[in-house]
Amino acid sequence: MALRTPLVVGNWKMNGLKASAAELGRMIEGYGPELRWKVQMAVCPPATLIQTFCVVALGSRIWIGAQDCNAQQSGAFTGDISAEMIADCGGGLVIVGHSERRTIYAETDAEARAKAEAARRAGLVAVLCIGETEAERLDGRAIAVIDSQLSGSVPDGATGSNLVLAYEPVWAIGSGRTPTTAEIAEVHGHIRKWLDRRFGKEGERIRILYGGSVKPANAVEILAIDNVDGALVGGASLKAADFLAIAATYA
Numbered sequence: 001m002a003l004r005t006p007l008v009v010g011n012w013k014m015n016g017l018k019a020s021a022a023e024l025g026r027m028i029e030g031y032g033p034e035l036r037w038k039v040q041m042a043v044c045p046p047a048t049l050i051q052t053f054c055v056v057a058l059g060s061r062i063w064i065g066a067q068d069c070n071a072q073q074s075g076a077f078t079g080d081i082s083a084e085m086i087a088d089c090g091g092g093l094v095i096v097g098h099s100e101r102r103t104i105y106a107e108t109d110a111e112a113r114a115k116a117e118a119a120r121r122a123g124l125v126a127v128l129c130i131g132e133t134e135a136e137r138l139d140g141r142a143i144a145v146i147d148s149q150l151s152g153s154v155p156d157g158a159t160g161s162n163l164v165l166a167y168e169p170v171w172a173i174g175s176g177r178t179p180t181t182a183e184i185a186e187v188h189g190h191i192r193k194w195l196d197r198r199f200g201k202e203g204e205r206i207r208i209l210y211g212g213s214v215k216p217a218n219a220v221e222i223l224a225i226d227n228v229d230g231a232l233v234g235g236a237s238l239k240a241a242d243f244l245a246i247a248a249t250y251a
C-alpha cells in the first residue's frame with residue numbers, strides 16, 4: 001500500500017441546492033473500481049446538503065465533508081455548526097482555515113488550529129488550508145508566510161489519519177492562474193520537510209494537496225509534481241464530468 005493514498009476533495013463553496021444530489025449521483029456512478037483503488041474522492045457541499053449527500057453517498061466510498069466548523073462542541077454560536085454535528089450527519093472530513101474564511105471573516109491561524117483540533121475530537125479528518133497572497137509572493141515572502149501558517153495552525157499530535165494539508169495560493173483561487181510546476185514543487189517540498197521535522201515518520205503519512213484553479217486541462221501536470229498528494233478543487237468540482245476527469249489522472 002502506498003504511504004499516502006491520493007485524495008481529491010471538491011469544495012463546493014456556497015453552491016448547490018437539493019437538486020445537486022443528481023450531480024453527486026453522477027460522480028458516484030463514475031467512481032468505479034478502477035478509480036476507487038487508486039484515489040480517494042471527497043465532496044464538501046454547503047452545510048444544508050451534508051446530510052442528504054451522506055445518504056446519497058452511502059456505500060459509494062465517496063467521502064462527504066463540510067467546509068468549516070466551530071471549534072466548540074455546542075453552545076451559543078448562532079449560525080455555526082460543530083465538528084460533532086458534521087460527524088453526526090455522517091461526514092468524514094472538514095475543511096478548516098480556507099483563505100476565503102481567513103480573508104472574509106478574518107480567521108486566524110489559531111482559530112484554524114482550534115478547528116483542526118475540534119475535527120480530531122469528533123473523529124473527522126481536517127483539511128487545513130494555507131497559502132500566500134499575490135503580494136506576499138511578489139515580495140519573495142511565500143515560503144516565510146507558509147512557515148508562519150504551518151507553525152500557527154498545525155495542531156500537535158497530527159497524523160496521516162486526522163490531518164491533510166492543502167496548499168492554496170490565494171491568487172490562484174478562482175482566477176484561472178496557477179503557479180509554475182517549479183513553484184508548486186518548491187512549496188510542497190518545503191511543507192513535506194517541515195512535517196518530517198515536526199512529526200518524524202508520522203509526518204510522512206500526512207497528505208499535501210494543491211488547490212487553486214485545478215481543472216481537467218492542468219490536472220495531469222499538477223498532480224505529477226513531487227509531494228503533491230492530490231487536489232482541493234473548487235469550481236471544477238461542481239460538475240461530475242470535470243471532477244471525475246481530475247481524479248482519473250490517477251487511474
Ligand SMILES: O=C(CO)COP(=O)(O)O
Pocket residue numbers: 011098168172173174175176211212213214232233234235236
Ligand atoms: O478554493 C479552492 C478550493 O478550496 C479552489 O477554488 P478553484 O478551484 O475554483 O480555483
